[in-house]
Amino acid sequence: MITKFTRRAALSAFVAAGVLAGGAASVLAADKVQLRMATSGSETDQRSVAMRDVFAPMVADFVEFVPSYNGTVFAQGTELDAISRGNLEMSIASAQELAQFFPEFSIFTAGYVHQDAAHQVAVFNDPLMDPFKKKAEEELGVKLLSVMYLGRRQVNLRQSKDELTVKTPADLAGVNIRMPGTDAWQFLGKALGASPTPMAFAEVYTALSAGAVDGQDNPLPTVVDAKFYEVTSQIVLTSHLVDLNYIAINAEVFNSLPAEQQAKLQEAADAAAESGRQAQLKKEADLVSFLEEQGMQIYEPDLDAFRNQVQTMYLESEFAATWPEGVLEKINALGN
Numbered sequence: 001m002i003t004k005f006t007r008r009a010a011l012s013a014f015v016a017a018g019v020l021a022g023g024a025a026s027v028l029a030a031d032k033v034q035l036r037m038a039t040s041g042s043e044t045d046q047r048s049v050a051m052r053d054v055f056a057p058m059v060a061d062f063v064e065f066v067p068s069y070n071g072t073v074f075a076q077g078t079e080l081d082a083i084s085r086g087n088l089e090m091s092i093a094s095a096q097e098l099a100q101f102f103p104e105f106s107i108f109t110a111g112y113v114h115q116d117a118a119h120q121v122a123v124f125n126d127p128l129m130d131p132f133k134k135k136a137e138e139e140l141g142v143k144l145l146s147v148m149y150l151g152r153r154q155v156n157l158r159q160s161k162d163e164l165t166v167k168t169p170a171d172l173a174g175v176n177i178r179m180p181g182t183d184a185w186q187f188l189g190k191a192l193g194a195s196p197t198p199m200a201f202a203e204v205y206t207a208l209s210a211g212a213v214d215g216q217d218n219p220l221p222t223v224v225d226a227k228f229y230e231v232t233s234q235i236v237l238t239s240h241l242v243d244l245n246y247i248a249i250n251a252e253v254f255n256s257l258p259a260e261q262q263a264k265l266q267e268a269a270d271a272a273a274e275s276g277r278q279a280q281l282k283k284e285a286d287l288v289s290f291l292e293e294q295g296m297q298i299y300e301p302d303l304d305a306f307r308n309q310v311q312t313m314y315l316e317s318e319f320a321a322t323w324p325e326g327v328l329e330k331i332n333a334l335g336n
């Protein structure tokens with residue numbers, strides 16, 4: 001239970017970097033609405049699998065679902081802007097990306113706030129989310145349909161445990177960890193005690209293999225799916241962020257559909273999120289032994305030391321000043 005955070009009084013003013021730029025066009029193929037979905041995840045990532053195998057079939061009578069993977073059509077971090085401009089209908093969006101437009105979303109990017117997958121769902125469905133969802137829809141043209149579970153992010157390093165054993169954040173001093181390229185992610189890397197380097201997900205395997213970075217952070221299923229275990233030696237189980245993504249859709253396209261189809265889309269998104277969540281949780285539980293068989297060294301650090309440092313740094317950061325009054329307390333109250 002997180003008790004250390006308290007809310008900063010003032011909200012900082014911000015200028016939304018993205019606004020609705022022109023009308024969003026719903027692209028019609030025959031009598032179906034075409035929903036192009038871009039993700040930086042792979043085709044075998046459980047979120048992608050859930051969208052293809054659960055979401056798409058449930059709406060197949062009126063939707064032509066056109067996914068693209070690995071950031072090939074839209075690079076990681078450009079998807080929300082593309083939706084806002086009407087160049088894309090769907091993405092698997094992160095809170096860190098939303099925080100680029102609306103800094104208060106950084107509350108969902110802070111380390112050691114969400115406790116587990118069920119807590120994420122409770123938070124997303126609670127009225128506390130309504131102003132966040134409203135702002136994304138009204139000011140960016142992006143409707144957040146459902147919350148997907150990515151998993152507990154762990155620190156994954158090239159060095160062997162003999163070369164570097166990580167017990168506390170101090171042990172990560174000077175360690176060059178790749179984090180995705182937004183302020184919220186970079187800050188998380190610093191809060192862990194490391195020296196973060198911004199880099200798109202698609203480049204991480206090559207950078208690890210070439211030794212351009214010392215490590216990266218992601219949940220175990222991603223370490224396996226992206227084969228990072230081939231080019232790293234150890235995983236420090238910091239569980240510093242119980243990470244999520246949102247199933248995001250172009251609000252204008254969604255609102256242009258008949259109520260019955262909107263309800264079906266919502267139902268399909270919720271079903272995909274639930275199926276992906278269960279698959280990801282199972283993988284997370286099963287993969288330690290697989291990774292150990294691949295020669296990875298996996299261990300827990302001093303979790304209190306990491307939690308204390310990360311929470312203290314967020315509390316003192318400019319991010320916390322943007323968190324609306326009382327929201328952190330409400331999030332905490334929805335947990336264990």
Ligand code: KDO
Nearest residue numbers: 040041042094180201217218222
């Ligand atoms: C990553 O770049 O490390 C990250 O895990 C960040 C997530 O928000 C999400 O974008 C994810 O990558 C991609 O979907 C690839 O798994």
